[in-house]
Amino acid sequence: MNGRMDAMRRAGAVMLTFLVVSAIAAPWLAPNDPEQRFGDLMYAPPTRIHIWRDGIAPPFIYPQRVVSRIERRFDEDRLHPATLAWFTDGRLVSGGDAPLLLLGADSYGRDVFSRVLYGGRISLTLALAAAMCAVFLGAVLGGFAGYAGGWLDGAISRSSELLLVLPTMYVVLTLRAMLPMVLAASTVFALLTAIFAALGWPIVARGTRAIVLAEREREYVEAARAVGASPARLLLRHLLPATSGFLATQMTLLVPAFVLAEATLSYVGFGFPPTTATWGTMLLDAANVSLVADLPWLLAPAAAIFLTVLAINLLVQATGRPPVQLEG
Amino acid sequence: MVRFLARRLVFCAVLVVIAASGALLLTRLAPGDLTTNLGPLATARQIADARARFSLDRSIAAQLGDWAASAVRFDFGESFLYQRPVAPLVLQAAGNTAVLAIVALALATIAGIGLGIVTGSRRGVLAGLIRTGSMAAVSLPSLLTSLALLFVAARTGWFPVGGMSSIDAALSGQRWADIASHLPLPAIALALPVAAAFERLQSAALAEQIHQPFVLAAAARGVPARRLVLRHAWPASVKAVTAVYGLAVGSLLSGSFAVEFVTAWPGLGRLTYEALRARDIYLVAGCAAVGAAVLSLGMLLGDVLLALSDPRVRDAR
DSSP: OHHHHHHHHHHHHHHHHHHHHHHHTHHHHOSSOTTOOOGGGTTOOOOOOEEESSSEEEEEEOOEEEEETTTTEEEEOTTSOEEOEEEETTEEEEOTTSOOOTTOBOTTSOBHHHHHHHHHHHHHHHHHHHHHHHHHHHHHHHHHHHHHOHHHHHHHHHHHHHHHHSOHHHHHHHHHHTSOSOOOHHHHHHHHHHHHHHHHHHHHHHHHHHHHHHHHTSHHHHHHHHTTOOHHHIIIIIIGGGGHHHHHHHHHHHHHHHHHHHHHHHHTTSSSOTTSOOHHHHHGGGGOHHHHHHOGGGGHHHHHHHHHHHHHHHHHHHTTSOOOOOOO | OHHHHHHHHHHHHHHHHHHHHHHHHHHHHSSSOGGGGGOTTOOHHHHHHHHHHTTTTSOHHHHHHHHHHHHTTTOOOEETTTTEEHHHHHHHHHHHHHHHHHHHHHHHHHHHHHHHHHHHHOOSHHHHHHHHHHHHHHTSOHHHHHHHHHHHHHHHOSSOOSSSOOHHHHHHTOHHHHHHHHSHHHHHHHHHHHHHHHHHHHHHHHHHHHTSHHHHHHHHTTOOHHHIIIIIIHHHHTHHHHTTHHHHHHHHHHHHHHHHHHHTOOSHHHHHHHHHHHTOHHHHHHHHHHHHHHHHHHHHHHHHHHHHHOHHHHHHO
């Protein structure tokens, strides 16, 4: 049992590290600029990498050519092989003279693999920033509610209960819809962070309040109070540190929920503008069912989201809490 | 029990009122209004007419008051988008969502509890496989499951792709069979993550109960293993699942938005989306009211189930 838990936690940690590192190192790992359009290669399949040309050769690719635009058929231009260029132009690998499309191309002929890497930067940063804000807000409000009691406690507890029962997706949608549809990517980022934080705090506040309520009666708090610690000091120095384990877990659990919320919002057109590469906007291409059946690489961002959620679930499950997030 | 139910009902009523009036207020306060749908060629007069028809030229308080006064008589105003009264529109959409959610909940309950009993009481390859599968499924939110199932359907042709009915079937009079053939895809997509969550909860709770003294005592009396699990340990553990039923209804509603959108199921999620997009003020409010009512019903159902499965809850209230 314990061995399995350890293995699961290790697997989760490895996956998460892999995702985070590939997002951070995106400019170096991506073979192409995420915005660059290869006009002829709309919906092109992944480029095949060859290592055999009259004997073993350094890895090379053939440029893809359109055979039929309507049937989306491509073939390889055998006359112009391009040897992969390693460590040039600040990239790990690129196609040299031909576009290297490891996961094919999207509806504008952009490199899906590079966009998944760059998309992870926005999707993960947004989720992390929103989770941090939500945890901060929840800790402060929950701490106040638990420490002060009275009407403040009542107001905070009632509003968190109300927010907890509402179906998150609809509230997010309504709040987002109340602002202009077309916004710059940076504005959307700030806006979504605020909305997610405003919806994520209640569950944190509830737990924090319960812990603070219990800790408040402990001897060490009484001792601190007896030597004249102010309420603010009591709360910040003595009570909130007791919640740090809980807060860390909550933050970990909020990240996948927010990654998903961004994806859903962008998918329906309420999130980032479609030109910005995020995992959500990339799924827009997957909205066309008949297309996706032939072009499974368009689901690559969905796989990235799945890996993120799975990695965090493995990590959290292994620390002893069930990975049951019914909300979100 | 009566007092508890009464308190619950009051809470539900408050929820409906807050959701509906909040939605109305937010739509009213948002920049732009439904007249932008008239397009750039609309004359000043057309715009003024539309604003007058939807009370957008009056104060927010007056509009909210009027709307609330007629809403208690089940008159929810008119939709700009559909040029029809809101009530039948939202009721039909809510019905479609309810069908989807109920089927999904039933699927999730049967699969989740059934598989949870297997993994909670056994070791071996089968239990390990189920556990791995549900670990993966719990990480597949309904946005991803519906995309994945749609992909499978488009490739294999096992299910009709998207929508709730097809035109030729509607004409040939086989309406219900047709809807039933469209239902599995979105229902499974919606049920999968919830089923996995139920499986995890049931499995952990059962594994815990099996080591309790009363189960050991029954085993010592010679009760066979199967009966030990199903009649002794399971009834004591099932409240782990029923306790989250109320929450599950909320997450099904949340999840159904993505599913409806991806699979083109004409439910409340899609309607709300269209209404919000067009700033169709009464339709937004109507969707919020009905959505909150559906949610309340679901939570009540959850409470009843919890009371049925846990005698302590039943007697305490």
